[in-house]
Amino acid sequence: xxxxxxxxxxxxxxxxxIFGGFWHRNNPKLSKRFSDDHLYYNKVVDFLDKKHDGIDIxxxxxxxxxxxxxxxxxxxxxEDDYRLGLETGMHFVSENRDxx
Numbered sequence: 001x002x003x004x005x006x007x008x009x010x011x012x013x014x015x016x017x018i019f020g021g022f023w024h025r026n027n028p029k030l031s032k033r034f035s036d037d038h039l040y041y042n043k044v045v046d047f048l049d050k051k052h053d054g055i056d057i058x059x060x061x062x063x064x065x066x067x068x069x070x071x072x073x074x075x076x077x078x079e080d081d082y083r084l085g086l087e088t089g090m091h092f093v094s095e096n097r098d099x100x
Contacts, residue, residue: 001048002085003061010045011038058096060088 020034048057062084067077093100 001057001059002089003059004066005061006064007049007059007061009065011041014038014041058092058099060092062088 014037017034017037020037021031024030024034048059066081066084067073068081
């Protein structure tokens, strides 16, 4: 699993959830689904962190938050995050050659 947020990141809320909940305010079920988006995200994170019989889940995640975001980016930030992702992937491959 390739993640763009640190492995221990949990959501308390999200703009996506707030805006989606408001946008779909005339459809209570859909509005609630958007409003609860952060809860679904956290459930997925909990699932990824647990041990499962017969399944190995490997997570590649930055140790700290990326420099780019949905709201702010520059070429320098994008290149820095790209390099971090490439280095993280190369490190995973070199440490786990027996799995590949």
